[in-house]
Amino acid sequence: xxxxxxxxxxxxxxxxxxxxxxxxxxxxxxxxxxxxxxxxxxxxxxxxxxxxxxxxxxxxxxxxxxxxxxxxxxxxxxxxxxxxxxxxxxxxxxxxxxxxxxxxxxxxxxxxxxxxxxxxxxxxxxxxxxxxxxxxxxxxxxxxxxxxxxxxxxxxxxxxxxxxxxxxxxxxxxxxxxxxxxxxxxxxxxxxxxxxxxxxxxxxxxxxxxxxxxxxxxxxxxxxxxxxxxxxxxxxxxxxxxxxxxxxxxxxxxxxxxxxxxxxxxxxxxxxxxxxxxxxxxxxxxxxxxxxxxxxxxxxxxxxxxxxxxxxxxxxxxxxxxxxxxxxxxxxxxxxxxxxxxxxxxxxxxxxxxxxxxxxxxxxxxxxxxxxxxxxxxxxxxxxxxxxxxxxxxxxxxxxxxxxxxxxxxxxxxxxxxxxxxxxxxxxxxxxxxxxxxxxxxxxxxxxxxxxxxxxxxxxxxxxxxxxxxxxxxxxxxxxxxxxxxxxxxxxxxxxxxxxxxxxxxxxxxxxxxxxxxxxxxxxxxxxxxxxxxxxxxxxxxxxxxxxxxxxxxxxxxxxxxxxxxxxxxxxxxxxxxxxxxxxxxxxxxxxxxxxxxxxxxxxxxxxxxxxxxx
Amino acid sequence: xxxxxxxxxxxxxxxxxxxxxxxxxxxxxxxxxxxxxxxxxxxxxxxxxxxxxxxxxxxxxxxxxxxxxxxxxxxxxxxxxxxxxxxxxxxxxxxxxxxxxxxxxxxxxxxxxxxxxxxxxxxxxxxxxxxxxxxxxxxxxxxxxxxxxxxxxxxxxxxxxxxxxxxxxxxxxxxxxxxxxxxxxxxxxxxxxxxxxxxxxxxxxxxxxxxxxxxxxxxxxxxxxxxxxxxxxxxxxxxxxxxxxxxxxxxxxxxxxxxxxxxxxxxxxxxxxxxxxxxxxxxxxxxxxxxxxxxxxxxxxxxxxxxxxxxxxxxxxxxxxxxxxxxxxxxxxxxxxxxxxxxxxxxxxxxxxxxxxxxx
Numbered sequence: 001x002x003x004x005x006x007x008x009x010x011x012x013x014x015x016x017x018x019x020x021x022x023x024x025x026x027x028x029x030x031x032x033x034x035x036x037x038x039x040x041x042x043x044x045x046x047x048x049x050x051x052x053x054x055x056x057x058x059x060x061x062x063x064x065x066x067x068x069x070x071x072x073x074x075x076x077x078x079x080x081x082x083x084x085x086x087x088x089x090x091x092x093x094x095x096x097x098x099x100x101x102x103x104x105x106x107x108x109x110x111x112x113x114x115x116x117x118x119x120x121x122x123x124x125x126x127x128x129x130x131x132x133x134x135x136x137x138x139x140x141x142x143x144x145x146x147x148x149x150x151x152x153x154x155x156x157x158x159x160x161x162x163x164x165x166x167x168x169x170x171x172x173x174x175x176x177x178x179x180x181x182x183x184x185x186x187x188x189x190x191x192x193x194x195x196x197x198x199x200x201x202x203x204x205x206x207x208x209x210x211x212x213x214x215x216x217x218x219x220x221x222x223x224x225x226x227x228x229x230x231x232x233x234x235x236x237x238x239x240x241x242x243x244x245x246x247x248x249x250x251x252x253x254x255x256x257x258x259x260x261x262x263x264x265x266x267x268x269x270x271x272x273x274x275x276x277x278x279x280x281x282x283x284x285x286x287x288x289x290x291x292x293x294x295x296x297x298x299x300x301x302x303x304x305x306x307x308x309x310x311x312x313x314x315x316x317x318x319x320x321x322x323x324x325x326x327x328x329x330x331x332x333x334x335x336x337x338x339x340x341x342x343x344x345x346x347x348x349x350x351x352x353x354x355x356x357x358x359x360x361x362x363x364x365x366x367x368x369x370x371x372x373x374x375x376x377x378x379x380x381x382x383x384x385x386x387x388x389x390x391x392x393x394x395x396x397x398x399x400x401x402x403x404x405x406x407x408x409x410x411x412x413x414x415x416x417x418x419x420x421x422x423x424x425x426x427x428x429x430x431x432x433x434x435x436x437x438x439x440x441x442x443x444x445x446x447x448x449x450x451x452x453x454x455x456x457x458x459x460x461x462x463x464x465x466x467x468x469x470x471x472x473x474x475x476x477x478x479x480x481x482x483x484x485x486x487x488x489x490x491x492x493x494x495x496x497x498x499x500x501x502x503x504x505x506x507x508x509x510x511x512x513x514x515x516x517x518x519x520x521x522x523x524x525x526x527x528x529x530x531x532x533x534x535x536x537x538x539x540x541x542x543x544x545x546x547x548x549x550x551x552x553x554x555x556x557x558x559x560x561x562x563x564x565x566x567x568x569x570x571x572x573x574x575x576x577x578x579x580x581x582x583x584x585x586x587x588x589x590x591x592x593x594x595x596x597x598x599x600x601x602x603x604x605x606x607x608x609x610x611x612x613x614x615x
Numbered sequence: 616x617x618x619x620x621x622x623x624x625x626x627x628x629x630x631x632x633x634x635x636x637x638x639x640x641x642x643x644x645x646x647x648x649x650x651x652x653x654x655x656x657x658x659x660x661x662x663x664x665x666x667x668x669x670x671x672x673x674x675x676x677x678x679x680x681x682x683x684x685x686x687x688x689x690x691x692x693x694x695x696x697x698x699x700x701x702x703x704x705x706x707x708x709x710x711x712x713x714x715x716x717x718x719x720x721x722x723x724x725x726x727x728x729x730x731x732x733x734x735x736x737x738x739x740x741x742x743x744x745x746x747x748x749x750x751x752x753x754x755x756x757x758x759x760x761x762x763x764x765x766x767x768x769x770x771x772x773x774x775x776x777x778x779x780x781x782x783x784x785x786x787x788x789x790x791x792x793x794x795x796x797x798x799x800x801x802x803x804x805x806x807x808x809x810x811x812x813x814x815x816x817x818x819x820x821x822x823x824x825x826x827x828x829x830x831x832x833x834x835x836x837x838x839x840x841x842x843x844x845x846x847x848x849x850x851x852x853x854x855x856x857x858x859x860x861x862x863x864x865x866x867x868x869x870x871x872x873x874x875x876x877x878x879x880x881x882x883x884x885x886x887x888x889x890x891x892x893x894x895x896x897x898x899x900x901x902x903x904x905x906x907x908x909x910x911x912x913x914x915x916x917x918x919x920x921x922x923x924x925x926x927x928x929x930x931x932x933x934x935x936x937x938x939x940x941x942x943x944x945x946x947x948x949x950x951x952x953x954x955x956x957x958x959x960x961x962x963x964x965x966x967x968x969x970x971x972x973x974x975x
Contacts, residue, residue, distance in 0.1 A: 045825075047824045047825065049823045049824055056932050057689070057692070057735075058692070058735060058736075059733065059735050059736030059738065060736055060737070066692075067690070067691055067692020067693065067694050068692040068693050069692075069693045071692065141703075145696075145700050145703070146694070148697075198737045200736070200737065217924075218736065219924070219929075219932060220819070220924050221821075221823075223825070239825075241823055241824065241825070243819070243823045244922065245818070245922060246919055246922050246928075246931075250805075250817060250818055250920075250922065253805055253806065253809065253810045253817045254817040254818070254823070256810050257809050257810050257813060257816075257817050258813075259816060259817055259822075259823045259824075260823055437685070437688075456693075479698075481698065482696070482701075483697060483698070
């Protein structure tokens with residue numbers, strides 16, 4: 001009796017466990033199988049899926065107020081600017097406006113609209129739309145805050161006919177050559193929006209660019225649909241999806257799993273890992289992003305009131321330049337970036353040929369001997385018992401705090417090199433690690449000696465170089481400011497900055513910007529370590545991504561639409577990838593599992609029915 | 616069970632003058648006594664819940680104002696702002712007001728039920744909450760049902776066969792899962808089942824490439840995405856049910872009524888399922904009731920690892936800014952629903968288990 005109960009119990013349990021297991025398996029298989037098959041056939045749509053870390057930073061897609069880079073990237077795909085950045089060399093190029101000219105005094109600008117330009121709803125894009133938008137921004141405090149450099153000098157905007165716009169300024173402005181990639185809105189729609197500053201981004205609104213907005217789930221995904229009425233060459237696929245990922249690691253995994261087709265902002269390790277994954281290709285290209293060391297060059301107000309607690313010796317360019325002499329940028333790039341970068345010079349990256357300054361023979365030589373000579377010549381000859389030089393004016397040893405971001409691993413590696421290198425100069429560095437937020441707050445308050453910084457140089461030098469003017473470097477009040485990089489002030493530099501902002505001629509402006517870089521390079525308020533490469537992964541099913549510049553640049557984070565708009569599936573016009581074989585396999589697996597579970601259920605029910613007989 | 620009938624303030628057999636069933640007046644007295652005692656019980660529990668809620672409401676104002684980070688940075692974006700722009704944003708968000716004024720505004724918002732607008736969008740935070748709540752309920756409810764059902768079943772079998780290999784394995788597995796950090800388990804699950812095997816999506820709630828427009832397309836798509844996060848969350852919760860049910864069954868195993876049931880010739884399996892398990896279920900129900908209170912809270916870790924667009928992920932995203940109005944509402948909602956559900960569970964439990972009622 002005992003034995004037979006035990007055997008029966010064991011037998012019953014095994015059956016029941018099998019039935020439950022089969023039930024779970026089929027649930028999983030069914031849940032897993034159907035969407036796989038659905039995603040693959042999906043009406044034959046061609047869909048490019050882009051993974052984004054940072055899509056959750058914003059909850060609106062207002063084309064007139066894009067504070068975030070990714071926000072701007074998406075809006076650039078929907079709205080053609082009046083003038084855009086030329087794909088060849090970032091020079092201003094026709095957008096909705098096909099040509100433009102300025103008066104000899106640089107105060108009157110006339111723009112001629114492309115008669116072919118039309119909104120996605122078929123209505124023509126006219127100069128009246130541009131006048132409406134410029135007037136709207138100028139009269140709206142919130143929107144004007146994002147475009148001060150563009151709208152502040154404007155005194156009047158006229159549209160004498162549908163294809164001509166005349167803008168008058170109170171002072172000449174080089175920005176009018178590209179109007180900051182400015183987007184114009186359709187008057188026939190936006191004139192009815194009561195509070196344009198609160199516009200969230202609504203699907204179906206007419207756009208002027210290669211895409212329209214199809215779906216927007218804030219913090220989750222953005223779906224753009226190809227604009228079939230695009231007046232230039234329409235894109236070669238149907239939808240462009242931006243999918244949010246909380247972390248870069250999650251996005252890399254999604255790329256490996258084939259859920260996304262494109263991913264940018266990779267670090268070298270991630271790029272290497274993805275490169276080893278079958279079917280994934282990597283774009284390693286020069287970018288406009290740089291990392292640098294910032295010096296506290298003597299934070300103080302315009303009236304001379306001291307700000308923060310910077311070391312007085314760093315006010316001396318000789319000390320800063322001596323440190324520059326021991327930084328081996330090639331070695332940093334090789335060891336830390338795995339070769340993915342080029343040595344830094346000024347704020348302007350080499351991908352901007354019209355503005356980039358090549359130091360040539362003036363390049364700072366990597367030489368501790370040259371650095372020591374600079375310090376000796378400048379009077380830093382005394383040393384304390386630890387071999388650290390003494391500042392002859394403040395009598396303090398040249399011992400500097402070096403703030404670095406604890407959440408940026410590359411900086412910690414650089415710190416190790418720097419501490420060793422500057423020791424050869426008789427200078428001591430004391431590294432202090434902090435999270436970005438408190439570190440930035442210290443930086444704004446002038447409570448640092450040396451710190452790290454990063455920058456994405458914009459195609460227009462005007463706004464970037466404002467950060468190095470005396471107006472910003474010497475704030476009016478003794479309060480923290482995030483509008484300066486090094487609390488630097490140089491009158492020669494300021495004179496050139498005023499000239500370049502006002503210069504309407506692109507070539508002349510380029511020369512002035514190069515002269516400014518030379519001053520900065522000599523005075524060293526900052527040392528640009530490198531221009532790192534953009535590391536981007538894309539599915540081998542896609543090709544033709546438009547880089548900026550076209551000779552080899554980044555695909556993502558452009559201030560234009562070339563990157564995604566020029567992409568197409570390998571081989572032309574076949575539908576969205578995915579092999580039907582695996583789809584069929586999943587469906588077959590689900591079917592088999594279904595048979596198993598139904599069998600299990602039948603068996604189980606039968607057992608229940610006959611339990612009395614067996615008792 | 617026999618002990619229970621001899622305890623309690625209103626034990627019928629303790630009353631003089633015969634059995635209560637035979638005396639309607641006595642029965643009415645007893646009913647009144649029960650009712651009075653029940654109302655006292657509810658009042659005490661309700662006051663406790665109310666005090667907790669008041670503490671939650673007060674805490675939620677202060678706790679998020681000591682967080683690092685400046686909400687203005689999130690509003691400004693990647694573009695640095697001028698001091699004038701920063702000042703204007705601070706004024707718009709009400710951050711330029713003294714703390715006392717902000718606190719007063721906060722208290723006022725409690726009474727008007729206007730919790731304010733998110734710093735990074737122009738949406739009411741209550742709208743954001745209702746938008747994200749269904750995803751959280753779907754995930755946590757699925758995980759809890761899976762964990763409770765499977766954990767109870769496994770726990771009962773393990774306790775019934777004490778000393779068997781199966782029991783040892785189950786206890787070991789349960790303890791291991793209980794000790795495993797959820798985020799780690801989630802990441803391992805993603806690597807194994809999504810990246811390597813390709814069975815499930817890496818994260819999210821919807822396919823990146825979209826599915827058809829039909830209800831069932833959407834249903835299966837969400838179900839497919841639900842499997843990994845729900846199993847990850849359930850795996851950790853499951854261990855509690857296994858261990859509690861196992862302990863409970865162990866206590867029941869030696870009782871006389873089970874020997875009687877066996878003596879009547881019932882199969883061992885029936886004795887366990889129909890006699891032992893129902894009596895051993897009460898601790899499990901207590902646990903389930905307590906966890907039900909957290910069903911609206913989601914799981915910050917699980918939702919973050921799997922980018923599941925629920926309240927937990929919303930909380931994580933808001934805390935990085937920090938989006939104070941949204942955090943305040945979520946905190947009060949999380950804590951408030953937990954307090955409320957626990958309060959209801961205590962009352963429910965009183966009806967379910969006479970021992971609680973009579974020992975109160």
